[in-house]
Amino acid sequence: MTTDINQLKTKDTNQLEDKSTFAKQRIRLIFEPQSVVLIGSSKIDEEVGMTSPELFQNIAYNMKKYYKYTFSELDIEKSDSVSQADLAIIVLPPEQSVSWAEQAMMAGVQAIIQITGGFSDKVREQYLKLAMKYHVRLLGPNTIMGVVNPTIGLNTTFERNLMPVTGKISILSQSGGVGAALLDWAVFYRIGIGKFTFMGDKLDIDDINILNYLVEDPDTKVIAIYMEGIKAGRRFVKAAKNISREKPIVVLKGAITSESAKLAMSHTASIAGSDNIFNAAFKEAGIIRVKDIDELFNASLALAKQPPMKGKSVAVVSNVGGPAILAADALVREGLKLAHLTKKTKDIITKRYPGVDVINPVDIIADARSERFKFILEHVLNDPNVDGVMVINMLKSCFFKPEDAKVIPEVAKKFGKPVVDVPVGAEDFKLVSDILIESPIPTYDLPDKAAKALKVLFEYNKIKFGKEK
């Protein structure tokens, strides 16, 4: 039965989607509807399929609180007709979902987010046929959390008040749980989000459809993906290859030990093999691979805010010695180099600040404040031997104040070279990040993370331009 659906889908829906502007427009309505209807029940409380009055109410709460356009909710216990809307969000058990989806389609709904799951193959097939008949695009079933688009306040999740700020990183998650963790992370650390998608079961809309939408979305600069597997592997690689030159794609691949995860068997040999296939595919597709959730965000943040890095030579400008040494270690560990500063740069800096020993890392001493950071950063960025800079500005044990960090984006914007900032520590990180959060300078709490971020900017340069410098 599943095979039949997939054949059906490949023949019709996806081909339609790949070629027709019409189908693309309807995918856009998943993320940018001008009107939304939420269809659920104030009575039905399933155990498995997740339909519940609470979940229904929570989505309604978020939509009423955040959504900027026309929103209506339909409790099937109280009403029996759907009003027209661009998008319907459905939170009902499988058979009721299909029946209400058909009503919605007849009323003119053009896109559906099916939150709940638990569909049999038979009902899935009905649902897909219906969507094709009405040319309606369907996300799900079993998306659990649906989508988030902060720009228009669209938030179909059932977690109240979990709304990220607007930004340029778009996220696609193949797991509800990992997706929820990613959304939690983005909200807590105020990482700006373009579009957030929980894929669910991909009966109609799949990862490639979303990628094709995001590549044209002006609110998306970076595409971050959590994936556990790919069904149409070749198609995916081909699509990603085109997109990754336009916009960076960063992937966290789960289930690298899928056999062990699924079968509770740990046969290490098979892991490397299957995982290497993904490595090869990602490389071909120009996808940047990361190892965990924080790396996914750290890489995406750098790519969203800073230009690609044209070479491997990095300068470290720091007001503390030890952390600068850790930075040098981390850069070399990532395969980058410590830039050799030119004599000219050294002379200019030494003349102005005779106390500063101008080798790289440049230790500009604990009493440095904005003026010294500004002068030295400017001349280091101007050095032709420097491809990018890691700035380290601690507060503890130093004279630096959080507001001094404002000079960093001011200076950095004059050069086309990446600059990342590391207020090493915990409270220090928070205080300086608060100042830089809306600037184009990404902040990291440890030199290690900043080195990885610069490495990613260097990798992306090769992906985008096919070469160094």
Next chain:
Amino acid sequence: MTTDINQLKTKDTNQLEDKSTFAKQRIRLIFEPQSVVLIGSSKIDEEVGMTSPELFQNIAYNMKKYYKYTFSELDIEKSDSVSQADLAIIVLPPEQSVSWAEQAMMAGVQAIIQITGGFSDKVREQYLKLAMKYHVRLLGPNTIMGVVNPTIGLNTTFERNLMPVTGKISILSQSGGVGAALLDWAVFYRIGIGKFTFMGDKLDIDDINILNYLVEDPDTKVIAIYMEGIKAGRRFVKAAKNISREKPIVVLKGAITSESAKLAMSHTASIAGSDNIFNAAFKEAGIIRVKDIDELFNASLALAKQPPMKGKSVAVVSNVGGPAILAADALVREGLKLAHLTKKTKDIITKRYPGVDVINPVDIIADARSERFKFILEHVLNDPNVDGVMVINMLKSCFFKPEDAKVIPEVAKKFGKPVVDVPVGAEDFKLVSDILIESPIPTYDLPDKAAKALKVLFEYNKIKFGKEK
């Protein structure tokens, strides 16, 4: 000149320290004085050596705010005699420091923390000879921040209000900047600290002296070190080898690329070589090596709170699927195994919770709360095939509430097996950590970090007992 000092030191002070209870007792006064005098100036404001009225005032502020015993401050601009105290903290330029140190020694002071630096070899030699003459132990010069002992409120740092909570991790830093970052981290994340030491220039007291003190200190369960180099390498390895069987030693080694850091040259070949020497030395010494600041804390936290792990087989008990897959990936990446649960365990759990598919990772489903976690964790821990457990309890997209986490330490304490907890995410992590912070269960925000922590517990089992199981 430096060589002379070192010879002097090796012949006398350190030998004295290694053999004499008397010298050890005086080292203890660095951390556990019953009376402290702070000697500084309200006028002198150096640029290089760090003497300043502000720094003097800040240390006085911290001592007055936190210290539990007798504290007095001596402003050399206003007074000319030192009253007796166990410990003197000196914040003056080099020559004044030596002169006032002598007065303090004559008044009966038995230990000195020399905060400021900038000493010439000649003055260093004077200082050391003086200390030896009076049998006074000296930490520094150039310790910058000195020591912290939260149990008695001793805090000689010049950062106001940077006071960690009491705990069992003792930290030794060879860098002021990295040390300040570690202290910031410990305070911000409420990681309990036994003793904190900023080593400075080690004119008298060196790392080995501190290790010998910490191994006998009841407030120290784990010793965490940031080091950039070791002078007496063989002596250090020998000392660490004895200590590491009693108490775990975790080391973050900076300057693995010291040549590159110092000479601004990146010749990768030399790095691996010199770094491998450290790897070999650490292995011989039973030292656990980590790669960055967060790993240092993550490992120390596990070692301070949980028993060593006797084997490699780990069970994952999770209320979400995706993160459990990331956990399985991370465990296998760390060289650990997914435990094969026995048929008995599977039967007991399946009988009580037919919806739960009892393979490892055990996905106990998003609606699990304390009762289900308790029952399943208990039976998984009781399984003879399980050496340790990673619990994953997300709040977002789940029914779990932070207070439900209280059952985890309750169950874990009945078994001698390590249990770590992962409320995956950011706000989720904070909310659950708030509940568990004083319990013996360490919490991590990502499965990757928890897997590394379990790996360290497994490594330490081999160090302590020399074998698996």
